Amino acid sequence: KQEVTQIPAALSVPEGENLVLNCSFTDSAIYNLQWFRQDPGKGLTSLLLIQSSQREQTSGRLNASLDKSSGRSTLYIAASQPGDSATYLCAVRRRGSRLTFGEGTQLTVNP
């Protein structure tokens, strides 16, 4: 059974800092991995999708990497802003199967 772990559970940083969020998964036979952002009381917003054949994906100040063999993904946020404050979730999918979610990292960026 696939298990997804996100460390740390919460992170507080000053504005402008570069930061890394971690995601690990137990079964490396994944089809893809997806990073989401969730603001309080809202739905999830898809940030980045990495296919199993890819090593990284970039969107603006966000960069996600994937190392299937070690069962790890990282989400790098450059020059953090208070508007980046949210919970970040990663989820992995095996082909034809459902997403398995981590419990998320709650990020606070202080002005």
Place this chain on the structure above:
Amino acid sequence: DGGITQSPKYLFRKEGQNVTLSCEQNLNHDAMYWYRQDPGQGLRLIYYSQIVNDFQKGDIAEGYSVSREKKESFPLTVTSAQKNPTAFYLCASSTDVTYEQYFGPGTRLTVT
């Protein structure tokens, strides 16, 4: 605008009543999903449907029912058999090739 709509945003019901949560998408996605989110427990899959007139149980299907009569719509009924129905319910759909999932804004259900 393409997207997923869920209504209502807040729903209040008395214990013992069935309640139906609406989910509609205009993204032309075949697959749709229902999740439940509780504080400190992450997202748990209730039901999913990969095609019209077909659906499968997720990890916590007991006390819930769904239908998929149209591609655009995937309503969830929370029955009186669900012991702890108060939660935040999220609907999602996914593309057919990459399976990238997109979520609706959620419905917060409170049962007293």
